[in-house]
Amino acid sequence: MGVSIIIPYHRGEHFLRDCLDSIVEARLEEYEVIIVRDVNRLNNVDEEKSILQLLEWYKTVLPIRDFTLLDKTGVAAARNLGLSKASKEYVYFMDSDDYLIYDGLSKMLQVASSSEVAVVYGTMCLTWFKRYTFLKTDKQEMYKDSKDVATDMVKRYDVSDVAEQLFREEVSVLNMLIKRSWLEESGLHFDEANEFYSDLSYVTGLLARSTSDDTWICSRSKTYAKRYHNDTIQYPSLSQVKANNRMEQFLDAYVASKGYIRASSEDLTDLLDEYCCRFLLQNYEKSYHGKNDPVLTETTFGAYSIALHDMNNRVFINFNKQQQQILMAIRNNKQEKAVKIANKMFMKRKKKGLFGNTIQRARALDKFIFRRLPIKRNWVMFESFGGKSYSDNCKYIYEYMLRNYGSEYRFIWVMRDHKIVIPGNPVIIKPNTYKYLYYLARSKFLVFNSRQPIWYNKRKESVFIETWHGTPLKKLVFDMEDVHSASLTHKEDFYKVSRKWDYLLSDNSFSTEVFEHAFLFDKEKIVEYGYPRNDLLYADNADEIAGFVKQKLGIPQGKKVILYAPTWRDDEYYSHGKYKFSLAIDIEQMKQRLGEEYVLLLRTHYFVVDQVDSLCGDGFVYNGSRYQDITELYLASDICITDYSSVFFDYANLKRPILFFTYDLEKYREELHGFYINMETEVPGPLLQTNEDLIQAIEHINDVEETYKERYNTFYNRFCGIDDGHAAERVVEKLIRG
Numbered sequence: 147m148g149v150s151i152i153i154p155y156h157r158g159e160h161f162l163r164d165c166l167d168s169i170v171e172a173r174l175e176e177y178e179v180i181i182v183r184d185v186n187r188l189n190n191v192d193e194e195k196s197i198l199q200l201l202e203w204y205k206t207v208l209p210i211r212d213f214t215l216l217d218k219t220g221v222a223a224a225r226n227l228g229l230s231k232a233s234k235e236y237v238y239f240m241d242s243d244d245y246l247i248y249d250g251l252s253k254m255l256q257v258a259s260s261s262e263v264a265v266v267y268g269t270m271c272l273t274w275f276k277r278y279t280f281l282k283t284d285k286q287e288m289y290k291d292s293k294d295v296a297t298d299m300v301k302r303y304d305v306s307d308v309a310e311q312l313f314r315e316e317v318s319v320l321n322m323l324i325k326r327s328w329l330e331e332s333g334l335h336f337d338e339a340n341e342f343y344s345d346l347s348y349v350t351g352l353l354a355r356s357t358s359d360d361t362w363i364c365s366r367s368k369t370y371a372k373r374y375h376n377d378t379i380q381y382p383s384l385s386q387v388k389a390n391n392r393m394e395q396f397l398d399a400y401v402a403s404k405g406y407i408r409a410s411s412e413d414l415t416d417l418l419d420e421y422c423c424r425f426l427l428q429n430y431e432k433s434y435h436g437k438n439d440p441v442l443t444e445t446t447f448g449a450y451s452i453a454l455h456d457m458n459n460r461v462f463i464n465f466n467k468q469q470q471q472i473l474m475a476i477r478n479n480k481q482e483k484a485v486k487i488a489n490k491m492f493m494k495r496k497k498k499g500l501f502g503n504t505i506q507r508a509r510a511l512d513k514f515i516f517r518r519l520p521i522k523r524n525w526v527m528f529e530s531f532g533g534k535s536y537s538d539n540c541k542y543i544y545e546y547m548l549r550n551y552g553s554e555y556r557f558i559w560v561m562r563d564h565k566i567v568i569p570g571n572p573v574i575i576k577p578n579t580y581k582y583l584y585y586l587a588r589s590k591f592l593v594f595n596s597r598q599p600i601w602y603n604k605r606k607e608s609v610f611i612e613t614w615h616g617t618p619l620k621k622l623v624f625d626m627e628d629v630h631s632a633s634l635t636h637k638e639d640f641y642k643v644s645r646k647w648d649y650l651l652s653d654n655s656f657s658t659e660v661f662e663h664a665f666l667f668d669k670e671k672i673v674e675y676g677y678p679r680n681d682l683l684y685a686d687n688a689d690e691i692a693g694f695v696k697q698k699l700g701i702p703q704g705k706k707v708i709l710y711a712p713t714w715r716d717d718e719y720y721s722h723g724k725y726k727f728s729l730a731i732d733i734e735q736m737k738q739r740l741g742e743e744y745v746l747l748l749r750t751h752y753f754v755v756d757q758v759d760s761l762c763g764d765g766f767v768y769n770g771s772r773y774q775d776i777t778e779l780y781l782a783s784d785i786c787i788t789d790y791s792s793v794f795f796d797y798a799n800l801k802r803p804i805l806f807f808t809y810d811l812e813k814y815r816e817e818l819h820g821f822y823i824n825m826e827t828e829v830p831g832p833l834l835q836t837n838e839d840l841i842q843a844i845e846h847i848n849d850v851e852e853t854y855k856e857r858y859n860t861f862y863n864r865f866c867g868i869d870d871g872h873a874a875e876r877v878v879e880k881l882i883r884g
């Protein structure tokens with residue numbers, strides 16, 4: 147009793163690795179893995195080389211047979227070729243971006259071996275995450291070693307029950323263990339002309355050919371993880387591909403499916419017809435609204451009309467009144483009427499949005515009023531960390547403009563807190579208000595340091611300067627495999643938002659390179675001028691500023707300052723964008739051993755919402771978290787402790803000692819983010835795991851400096867080489883005045 151696992155592959159090595167790893171660990175006995183590569187869809191030769199290497203490696207642990215689709219393309223052709231090569235008693239289709247859950251498939255095989263079964267089909271689990279993350283979440287524990295085969299698996303179905311279950315969800319051939327001889331007798335093939343919906347006619351064909359002697363068994367526990375893709379830009383799944391021929395393709399699959407069903411099988415006919423109506427309703431409205439959406443041509447509309455004509459009236463009862471009206475209009479070939487009803491439904495929803503939803507209302511206001519007003523050539527709008535502070539690159543670009551061209555411009559600052567004092571008397575507005583929209587629409591120059599709202603519609607005449615907020619250590623956007631903390635559509639959203647940036651500021655050539663792949667950003671638009679926020683670190687009056695900052699924070703001038711500025715942790719949060727803070731430093735110990743000479747200045751990341759006031763006030767710990775600008779805190783400090791924050795790239799400009807408190811390095815690197823540089827060998831200071839290590843390093847800070855001198859210099863030259871105190875000047879003179 148063996149199984150041929152058939153996997154079509156065209157792109158996405160990281161997906162395939164997960165898929166094959168899951169087979170390695172599935173505890174299968176007799177099996178073969180048939181991989182059919184669709185080489186016509188590869189991006190380049192390197193991709194080809196790399197996948198061949200990968201397969202060579204996996205061949206050492208798996209019985210892989212690989213084949214290539216030469217003159218054909220598409221998942222249907224790949225599956226047909228795979229089927230023709232299969233040699234085991236059962237076949238099982240997988241997609242290369244999915245993976246098996248534990249030993250589910252081997253249990254399905256045990257069930258198959260115990261009786262004469264045509265098909266054993268498992269239950270799917272839909273997930274956004276890679277296998278590692280999926281298996282780590284507690285919830286998945288329940289699938290592990292789940293019950294024994296007898297209680298867990300064996301549920302016999304008659305074919306109409308199976309059909310009902312499949313048509314209620316999605317008709318797919320995935321996760322079905324099918325007897326090969328039975329399949330061959332059926333003479334079915336996947337329709338190679340159908341790019342998106344070849345599963346429909348194939349599965350309907352299987353159902354239609356099943357007799358009451360053919361047993362189907364369903365597994366109740368989940369055996370297969372089907373992945374959604376959060377990178378729809380580089381790796382869209384078949385269902386995420388934007389294509390305008392979907393309506394035709396679905397209709398072809400529907401017609402072919404209908405051809406397989408025997409006249410007597412009314413149940414199956416109804417299920418298929420209802421499935422078709424649902425597809426039509428879901429896609430009909432889109433077909434005349436969006437740019438990349440499916441198109442419904444007149445001919446196809448006519449063909450759908452004929453299809454609906456042949457359906458039994460009882461099918462329509464399952465839809466609501468308005469849906470029925472649309473279906474009837476299509477059935478009667480009345481295109482105008484169908485559009486009118488669909489539009490009415492659309493407007494009803496819009497109207498609800500217009501009066502009940504702030505974003506919809508804002509959009510309408512922007513479109514119909516603000517964007518029709520002329521753009522103001524001398525208005526410059528600044529936003530730092532979503533309006534959370536007066537800080538970062540934006541602050542220094544603003545202050546340079548204020549000093550040199552103050553009278554020529556009108557400045558607008560986005561600030562959540564109106565009480566923060568900003569020099570130069572700019573217009574202060576709150577984010578996401580009508581005023582915000584108004585200034586966004588009318589300002590010629592927009593200077594931001596993080597993302598602007600996704601709904602922002604840039605005007606051609608405006609200039610959007612994205613200054614970003616740090617040299618990247620942690621992997622960003624398209625270089626991250628899974629996105630844990632942001633929205634699941636983070637990659638697509640980021641892509642859309644970043645297409646509106648005219649310039650992206652970079653601090654060094656390393657960042658430029660990273661931005662190119664992490665943001666899929668055009669190098670031509672990246673300006674490598676250094677960071678304006680680091681200008682202050684080269685100021686002539688740096689000592690004076692340091693004294694002033696200490697005074698403002700109440701730190702005795704005679705004390706040295708240890709700045710502790712960690713980053714945020716993706717898995718420690720209250721809700722999206724609201725992160726927790728847990729202090730890993732033993733303050734009492736540190737105070738006892740270092741309190742004579744030092745104070746500790748705590749600075750939490752701007753995502754963190756926990757207040758640290760309760761930890762301060764004993765003359766040793768000071769709160770720097772409400773301080774607007776961290777660059778001023780750098781100046782006031784003598785040593786910086788950080789972890790995976792981009793803080794150290796900037797701090798290194800001062801050439802003062804940096805300690806890395808990396809007590810959760812493995813977790814952070816492996817699970818949460820991944821890094822661009824090697825922390826062990828490239829950062830300009832020691833990686834310390836415990837409180838004792840930290841204290842000892844500070845007690846012997848001169849030795850630490852000596853040990854890391856050479857590495858610090860290399861680091862400085864690589865990352866701080868452009869910063870010279872004139873970055874703001876370069877931005878303003880070249881991008882705003884130039």
Ligand code: C2G
Nearest residue numbers: 615616617618711712713749750751776791792793
């Ligand atoms: N920051 C701060 N206080 C901290 C940590 C960070 O004020 N305790 C500021 C610093 O200016 C830092 C910036 O926020 O450079 C970005 O913080 P990171 O910790 O690097 O994290 P993140 O916001 O995820 O940005 O390319 C940079 C990445 O996008 C990282």
